[in-house]
Amino acid sequence: MTEHAVVISGAGPTGLMLAGELALAGIDVAIVERRPDQELFGTRAGGLSARTLEVFDQRGIADRFLEAGQIAQVTGFAVTRLDISDFPTRHNYGLALRQKHIERILAGWVGELAVPIYRGRDVTSFAEDEAGITIQLSDGAPLRARYLVGCDGGR
Template sequence: MTEHAVVIAGGGPTGLMLAGELALAKIDVAIVERRANQDLPGSRAGGLHARTIEVLDQRGIAERFLAEGKKAQVAGFAATKFDISDFPTRHPYGLGLWQNHIERILAAWVGELPVT
């Protein structure tokens, strides 16, 4: 049996991002995921918020997501629209990108790191 300092249950966006962060901190980490790939039945998360894009940018991987998603400077909640173009950030927009694409991009990044 192989031992790791941290075992993450689930290879969704949260598990993949956590694995990447731990690997960058030189912590021995493994992901356990029941799915063989990032194919998802139905729709789940449909995009990324500005703050999430900032975090991805801090890791040098935001461009991977931006290349595949659709930027939107208007966010909606119920029937209300919000202009977010003046957010004080390098990324004053949300990014339309389905979860299966988000996971595929994160999995490729994690694959470049020492994660089992």
């Protein structure tokens, strides 16, 4: 049985970012993703906030997103646009960039960190015991982990 310290269910932006953070901390992490690749159909998130860009900058990956997106003043409140160009940050703007591109870039980064992604599989069940969790995948293969994190969307 394959073992990891942490298994993340879901290779969307949240799961990918968590996997990257854990890998940078030296933790053995893997992702289970039902999609066979990082392709997304339809429109989802449309951009990144200034704070997200700051976090990406701390990880040395902000330029990857900036090259793919379009800088814009996208911050607002109650349909009122807010100009944040004078905020004390290197990234005093938002970035227009569709989720399919955000995921593609994050998946590339996670790949560089050697995080395994079990693609084309679902988590079908799990059983917790005092030592960890046994995770059953849709292809019949089990995984073992200390922690299982659900990052598989709101549905």
